[in-house]
Amino acid sequence: MKKAVIFDMDGVLIDSETFYFERRMDFFQAKGIRPGSVQLKDYVGKSEEQTWRMLVPDDDQKRYMLRREYAEFRDKNRIDFTKALRDSVPIVLSTLQSQGITMALASSSPRSEINLMLEDCQLRDYFSFVISGEELQESKPHPEIYLLSKEALGCERNLAVEDSTLGIASAKSAGLYTAALKQPFPMNQEAADVVINQLEELLELV
Structure with a gap:
């Protein structure tokens, strides 16, 4: 069989979950924006799309722009x-x-x-x-x-x-x-x- x-x-x-969470929180702190949730448990296991809807729940345009900016931030702060x-x-x-x-x-x-x-x-x-x-x-x-x-x-x-x-x-x-x-x-x-x-x-x- x-x-x-x-x-x-x-x-x-x-x-990696803690690293990814802290990297997202650092990005939002640097932007002076409070994310939709600051609880690690709310992000564990979610897809990229689900994660960003949690981070920016009510503004599609704002979410789109921040997601683009985060891509550059992520590339400069990669996980080992x-x-x-x-x-x-x-x-x-x-x-x-x-x-x-x-x-x-x-x-x-x-x-x-x-x-x-x-x-x-x-x-x-x-x-x-x-x-x-x-x-x-x-x-x-x-x-x-x-x-x-x-x-x-x-x-x-x-x-x-x-x-x-x-x-x-x-x-x-x-x-x-x-x-x-x-x-x-x-x-x-x-x-x-x-x-x-x-x-x-x-x-x-x-």
Whole structure:
């Protein structure tokens, strides 16, 4: 029986949620503008579009202009993916690969950020399929990203690894057994089939 593991990126492979949040808050502070929410939990697991609607909820034109300006700010203040990568990721991925497990990466992040992470951390060869939020009609918690991943992999058994409430809902709606990686900040992961403290625990699940 062919088995697959489908990983989310932010909060799972890389410890990035806090960095992204603080970078957005720094940008808005520099602009002298209060964002729609200053709570980290309101942004975890959201697509770029959902994030910006949270940051600037009531003014489409203002949102559009700030998003363009933020792109330049982001490029000047990039995350170091090699430092954000969880220490256990290389050994977990290589072990799964050696066991014949097919792997995919299904992230709401922009394709450019996903590609940078894969290149910087030298992880591209582990994944048979990669999909970003930009390529979807519907964002998490809609199951589209996991349904497309399942179809592309063509395996009989699929396990999703998520961290956010929205991501867990997406994977469960697609019919996947879902493991939630516990986070250092409050996050509702009750809908997951199992909550794990470390990625290494996946090796026992598959």
